[in-house]
Amino acid sequence: MNFYDIIQKRQSDRQYSNQPVEREKLNICLEAGRLAPSASNSQPWTFIVVDEPELKDKVARCTFGPLKSFNKFVPQAPVIVVIVMEKAKLTAEIGGRIKNKEYALIDIGIAAEHICLQAAEMGIGSCMLGWFNEKEVKKLLKVPEKKSIPLLITLGYPPKNYRHRDKIRKGKEEVVRYNSY
C-alpha cells in the first residue's frame, strides 16, 4: 500500500469487532512508534499497552465525556495504547524553553500517527483520544503523578461492514500559500 492509500485508509474508527489484535501486529505498530523522529532525537514517550480486559475496561471508562454518547465505543477496542510524555533531552528542553515551544507535544503527535498509520496498513482500526480523566488513568496504570498523558489510542479490527468515510478537509487554496501568508 503506498503512503497516499495508507493516509486515506486511516480514519478515526469508533466501532470494533470481537477479533483480537495479534500480538505480532501490535508489536509492528509499536515499532513504528518507537522509530518516530523527535526534536534532538529525544523520544519523549512511553507506550503503555493496555490489553488486560478488566483493566482495559476501566481505562476505557475514563474517556467517557460529559455528553451521553461521547466515547462510549471505547470499551469495544481490544487494545488501548496510553502514551506517557517523558522528559525531552536537555538540548531539546533548553531549545524549547528559549523558543517557548513544547517540542515534546509535537513529537508525541508524530509517534502516535506512526502507530495509527502502521495499524491502518495492516487493516487495524484506530482512534486517537485526547479527552479522558488523566488523573484516573495514571492511577490505574501506576503512572507517576507528575508525568503527563497527552493521548490514548484505541486499536482493534472494525466490523466487516464498517464504513470508510471520505475525508472532509479545508480546501487546498485555504491551507497552502506561496511565499507569503
Added chain:
Amino acid sequence: MNFYDIIQKRQSDRQYSNQPVEREKLNICLEAGRLAPSASNSQPWTFIVVDEPELKDKVARCTFGPLKSFNKFVPQAPVIVVIVMEKAKLTAEIGGRIKNKEYALIDIGIAAEHICLQAAEMGIGSCMLGWFNEKEVKKLLKVPEKKSIPLLITLGYPPKNYRHRDKIRKGKEEVVRYNSY
C-alpha cells in the same frame, strides 16, 4: 514502498543537491499534510511554501543558531515549508483548555510528519526545524504577529552519495510497557 520502508527511509537530511523539487511532487507532499487528522478535525495549520530563491535564502538564514555550524545546510534546500499554527475549532479549543492540553501542537506534528513521509516515499529529503528566529520569519512572510510558527520543513533532493543512517532509538524494552507503567 510499505510503511515500514517509508519510516526507515525518512531521516533528517542536511545536505541537498541543485535538483529542484518538481511542483507536482511538492503538491503531493502538501496534499498529504492537508489530509492529516487533527483534534475535532480542526486542521489548525497553514502551509507557506517558500521557493522564491531570494526570499527562501532569507528565511533559511533565520534558522542559523548560536553554534557556528548550526543549520548552515538550510540554504541548500530549494524549498522551505513554513507551518503556521491556526486557531483550533471551538470544540478542540475548549476541550484542550479544560484538559490543559495544546492539541494543536500535536496536530501540527502529525501534519508535518505526513509531509516528510510523503516526501521520503518519492525520494525527496526533508528536515524539520524547530529552532529559528520566529519573529523575523513572520516579518519576511507577512504572517500576523500574534500567530505562532512551530516548525519549518526543508525539502529537496539529497546528493546522490548522501548517506542513509541507521536509526538510533531507545530499546523496545525501555519504551513499551504492558498494563502498568
